[in-house]
Amino acid sequence: MAIVEMTFVERVGVDADRFHGEIVPAGQPVVFRGLVASWPAVAAARQGDEALFAYLARFDRQEPVGTLIAPPEAGGRFFYSDDLSGFNFQGGRARLSKSFDFLLANREAERPATLAAQSIPADTHLPGFSAENVSPLLGPEVEPLLWLGNQVIVAAHQDPYENLACVVAGRRRFTLFPPEAVADLYIGPFEKTPGGPPISLVSFDDPDLEKHPRFAKALEVAQVVELEPGDALYIPYLWWHHVRSLAPVNLLTNYWWSSEPAGRGQAMDAFLHAVLALRALPAHQRAAWKTAFDHYVFGDPEAATAHLPESVRGMLGELGEEDARRIRQVLGRKLNG
Numbered sequence: 001m002a003i004v005e006m007t008f009v010e011r012v013g014v015d016a017d018r019f020h021g022e023i024v025p026a027g028q029p030v031v032f033r034g035l036v037a038s039w040p041a042v043a044a045a046r047q048g049d050e051a052l053f054a055y056l057a058r059f060d061r062q063e064p065v066g067t068l069i070a071p072p073e074a075g076g077r078f079f080y081s082d083d084l085s086g087f088n089f090q091g092g093r094a095r096l097s098k099s100f101d102f103l104l105a106n107r108e109a110e111r112p113a114t115l116a117a118q119s120i121p122a123d124t125h126l127p128g129f130s131a132e133n134v135s136p137l138l139g140p141e142v143e144p145l146l147w148l149g150n151q152v153i154v155a156a157h158q159d160p161y162e163n164l165a166c167v168v169a170g171r172r173r174f175t176l177f178p179p180e181a182v183a184d185l186y187i188g189p190f191e192k193t194p195g196g197p198p199i200s201l202v203s204f205d206d207p208d209l210e211k212h213p214r215f216a217k218a219l220e221v222a223q224v225v226e227l228e229p230g231d232a233l234y235i236p237y238l239w240w241h242h243v244r245s246l247a248p249v250n251l252l253t254n255y256w257w258s259s260e261p262a263g264r265g266q267a268m269d270a271f272l273h274a275v276l277a278l279r280a281l282p283a284h285q286r287a288a289w290k291t292a293f294d295h296y297v298f299g300d301p302e303a304a305t306a307h308l309p310e311s312v313r314g315m316l317g318e319l320g321e322e323d324a325r326r327i328r329q330v331l332g333r334k335l336n337g
Contacts, residue, residue, distance in 0.1 A: 008029060008030070008031045008223055008225045008233075009028060009029070009030050009031065010030070010031045010032070010033060011023070011030050011031070011032055012032070012033065012034075014032065014137070015136075015137075016136070016137050016138070016139075019137045019234075020137075023234060024162060024234070024236075027236045027237070028236065029176050029223060029233065029234060029235060029236060029239065030233070030234045031225055031227070031231065031232070031233055031234075032231065032232040032233070032234070033230075033231050034230050034231065035136060035137070035166065035230070035231065035232040036133070036135070036136070036166045036168075036230055036231075036232055036253075037229075037230030037231075038230075039132075039133040039166075039168065039230070040055065040132050040133060041055060041056075041129070041132070041133050041168045041169075041251070041253075042168055042169075042229050042230045045168055045169035045170075045229055045251065046229060049103070049104060049107065049169070049248075049249045050104070052168075052169050052249070052251065053100040053104070056096065056100075056126065056129075057096075057097065057100070058128070059126035059127060059128045059129045060095075060096050060097065060125070060126055061124075061125055061126070061127065062095050062096075062097065063095070063124075063125055064093035064094055064095055065093060065094070065095075065096060065117050065118075065120045065125055066091065066092075066093060066117065066118050066119060066120075067091070067092060067093060067094040067098075067099060067115065067116070067117045067118075068089050068090070068091045068114075068115070068116045068117075068118065068195075069089060069090050069091075069092075069113055069114070069115055070088055070089035070090075070113060070114040071088075071089075071113055072111040072112060072113055072114075074088045074089065074114060075153070075205075076114045076150075076151045076152055076153045076244075076245075077153040077155070077203070077205075078114070078116065078152065078153070078154065078155070078194050078195065079155065079194060079199075080188065080194065080201075084188065084189065084192075087194055089114075089194075094117075096117060096120070096125070096148070099115055099117045099148055099149075102115050103115060103148075103149075103150055103248065103249050104249075106150065106248070107150075107248040107249065108248075112150060112151075112248075114149065114150060114151065114152055115149050115150055115152075116147070116148070116149035116152045117146075117147070117148040117149065118147055118149075118195065119145050119147065120145060120146040120147070120148070121143055121145060122143060122144040122145065122146055122253070123143050123144075124143075125146075126146070129144070129146075130143070130144050133253070135164065135166070135255060137164060138164060138255050138257070142255045142256075142257045143255075144253045144254070144255055145253070145254050145255070145256070146251065146252070146253055147250075147251070147252040147253075147254065148250070148251050149245055149250055150245065150247075150248050150249065150250065151244075151245055151246065151247070151248070151250075152243075152244075152245045152250070153204075153205075153242075153243075153244050153245075154195075154242065154243040154244075155194070155199035155200050155201075155242060156175070156177065156185055156199060156200035156202070156204075156240045156241065156242040157195075157197040157198065157199045157200070157240065157241070158179065158197060158238045158239060158240045158241070159197060159235075159237075159238070159256065160237065160238060160258065160266070160267060160268050161237065161256035161257060161258050162234075162235075162236065162237050162256070162257050162258065162259070163234070163235035163236075163237075163241075163254060163255070163256055164232060164233075164234055164235075164254065164255045165227075165232060165233045165235060165252055165253075165254040166231075166232040166252065166253045166254065166255075167227040167228060167229050167230065167231050167232070167250075167251075167252055168229060168251040168252065168253055169229055169247070169249055169250055169251040170229070170245055170246060170247030170248075170249055170250030170251065171226055171227065171228055171229075171245075171246040171247055171250070172226070172227050172243055172244065172245050172246065172250060172252060173224065173225070173226045173227075173243070173244040173246060174224070174225050174226075174227065174233055174235075174241055174242070174243055175204065175222055175223070175224050175241065175242040175243075175244075176222070176223045176224075176225075176235065176239055176240065176241050176242075177218055177221060177222055177223075177239065177240040177241075178221060178239060178240075179238045179239060179240070181217075181218045181221055181240060182240070183214065184214040184215055184217045184218035185200040185202065185215065185218055185240060186200055186201045186202050186212045186214070186215065187199070187200060187201070188200070188201045200240070200242070202215050204242055204244075226246070237258075237259075261324070262321070263321045263324040263325055263328070264319075264324050264328075265328060265331075273335070296316065301316070304316060305317060315327055
């Protein structure tokens with residue numbers, strides 16, 4: 001079943017103020033054509049793979065980075081073994097120069113093994129790269145990450161971050177789904193994942209709609225876009241995204257950042273604890289807690305506390321850092337009790 005390509009919103013001439021003031025709060029994907037076309041890294045990539053690797057080698061500290069290798073029969077898809085008990089690839093750490101050599105040697109192979117050097121902190125492993133390739137929408141406090149590989153297929157997943165993905169070399173096809181598509185994407189195990197976040201078990205190349213019938217509904221809301229070198233894509237917080245690299249050599253720089261208030265803990269931790277504490281309750285008790293969550297957590301905070309003087313709103317009111325710290329201490333004692 002083919003994916004119906006919905007049109008992405010495309011913007012030009014967006015500055016950082018407009019990006020953070022309008023686009024991010026709207027929570028919808030946006031394409032920025034040519035946003036980083038002036039980067040020296042993009043210019044090097046346009047001269048060829050060798051020129052790109054020579055440019056990156058200027059900054060490389062020669063420290064090993066996380067690297068995955070999948071055999072040719074994996075078809076570029078980093079995934080599970082047939083019974084979901086293992087994976088179809090091997091992971092380890094290797095110097096970037098080894099990845100450069102591998103990619104150059106396998107450019108012409110009809111069915112190459114697949115390599116992915118993933119989530120490389122640029123300031124740690126390639127100091128100076130971010131100073132020459134500056135994000136026009138984010139400040140230097142957000143460290144860029146590099147993703148290098150050949151024809152890699154990354155299964156649909158979501159990240160608890162805002163995400164700005166910038167293509168440096170090659171082409172990438174992104175397929176995005178809103179968070180509410182979760183029930184139709186057939187998400188795999190939480191504890192054992194190929195790369196950190198849980199992933200969709202559906203093969204986008206050959207979806208089995210007998211096994212995964214609700215995926216047809218997910219396709220109705222899918223958004224698909226191909227990015228060229230210099231293009232960028234804003235992926236909103238917790239949006240599902242499937243990523244396919246289309247060239248023998250691909251390099252992506254992305255930026256993750258979060259709006260989670262300091263000292264409050266992470267939303268993912270709260271989710272995991274909710275799964276642990278609430279899923280085993282009887283249905284009528286889960287329904288009661290759903291009402292409470294809708295009212296106090298996901299509803300209008302002012303509506304939930306308007307009848308209370310500010311002085312007695314406690315944890316439902318405006319919390320300072322010290323207040324948040326005390327509540328976390330209480331939670332910590334309860335969880336460890």
